[in-house]
Amino acid sequence: MAGEKLNRKDFGPLESEVMDAVWRASRPVAVREVVDDLNGSRSEPLAYTTVMTVMSRLADKDVLSRRKAGRGYLYEANAPDAAGIAVKDVLRAYGDVAVAQLVDEARADPSLRRRLRRLLDKDDG
16 A cells, blocks of 8 residues: 555665655655655654655666656656555566466465456456
């Protein structure tokens, strides 16, 4: 779900906090909005440039998208939650092989096959 804490070894704690702030916003956000969100609960405020650097690195990792807006950028998540990021990473790294493996797993596991069918039917309805 959106706002789910990232639990990935390739993200640091501040990257996870930034992603949580972006997901909470549920819309494209400027760096200033994320800084304000994060600093609202901190005793030691983060510098604007620190958050800007983290968001730029997340865009370089293809976790955030950015588009020019005035003199700055607006950022938005490329997936609705941490699981979505993980799936995109696996598909990007392994492509059709990952999809084939999931199909093989579903063939071998009737419970997984039923869950996949329910999810697919939900989207068709």
